[in-house]
Amino acid sequence: MFSPEATMLKKLDLKEEYKHLYKPSPKAVELVKVPKLNFAMVDGRIRPGEAPGTSAAFQEALQALYGVSYTLKFMSKLRKTDPIDYPVMALEALWWVEDGQFDISRPGNWCWRAMIMQPDHITRRMFAEAVDQVSEKRPSAAVNLLRLEAYTEGICVQTMHLGPYATEPATVARMQAFAAEHGYADRHERALRQGRLVVYDHHEIYLGDPRRAKPEKLQTVLRHPVRKVA
Numbered sequence: 001m002f003s004p005e006a007t008m009l010k011k012l013d014l015k016e017e018y019k020h021l022y023k024p025s026p027k028a029v030e031l032v033k034v035p036k037l038n039f040a041m042v043d044g045r046i047r048p049g050e051a052p053g054t055s056a057a058f059q060e061a062l063q064a065l066y067g068v069s070y071t072l073k074f075m076s077k078l079r080k081t082d083p084i085d086y087p088v089m090a091l092e093a094l095w096w097v098e099d100g101q102f103d104i105s106r107p108g109n110w111c112w113r114a115m116i117m118q119p120d121h122i123t124r125r126m127f128a129e130a131v132d133q134v135s136e137k138r139p140s141a142a143v144n145l146l147r148l149e150a151y152t153e154g155i156c157v158q159t160m161h162l163g164p165y166a167t168e169p170a171t172v173a174r175m176q177a178f179a180a181e182h183g184y185a186d187r188h189e190r191a192l193r194q195g196r197l198v199v200y201d202h203h204e205i206y207l208g209d210p211r212r213a214k215p216e217k218l219q220t221v222l223r224h225p226v227r228k229v230a
Contacts, residue, residue, distance in 0.1 A: 009077065012086035012119055022090060022205060024221060026160035029178035034153035034223070038122065039092075040068055041115035042145045048108040052093075057142070061114045062091065062211065064134065064142035069116045071130040076121065089117040090221075091210065095202040102202060104168055115151070124148055153203075157184065158223040164215040165204075171222055172202075179226050187227035 015022060021032060042061045052058050069088045077085045094113040096102065102110070118127075127148040135143045157179045161171040179185060205221035 010084045012084050014089055015087050024158055024160050026162050029157055029159040029175050032158055033155055036150050036152040038118045038150050039115040040118055040146055041113055041149055043113050046107045046110040051107045060140050060142040065114055065116050067134040068130045071133050072122055086119055090205050090207055091116055092205045153225055156223045156225050161220045161222050184226035185229045187225040
């Protein structure tokens, strides 16, 4: 039966709109300008002796992020006024250290910000309602720490890394060489939080669910902010 309401549903293809940022070629490093985007996000740290895959706090955060993101998608799709359907975007994470050096083979001192991009029409009121729904169904400490916040990355170098995370250093070296060749150097995003200087060293975007994919099948967008030096 024909439903007039069905014709009112708008489609928002975020994956296509931001294809240049979320589906780069693994064959080349490129320079991109990342605009201000809105994210559901949560912060944490890896404990000594743990890794992202064995950190209960990090895994709990991912479950909370996916839960709220899918809840927001269905809230948007089913609302009576201006319903909009859209794909849930990829999981992302910013990694940094507050002491020592960032070493991808030694995650015991890493801090992280896990996040999933949200469309512009998602309001703080909708976000708070989604958090309440997820908290009621699957209560966790991570759900209550989620927030909706804008993040502007600006000029970056990026590429697609194929395969295990352990082999990322070779890809990062390609990115650094590309940046230097074109007159750019790393530009760390700095923010003062609770009196401590936070430096974002490494940005990963996970295509697919990193909790389920085999290491050799992983596809990870690597992105580093840069600044012009020459």
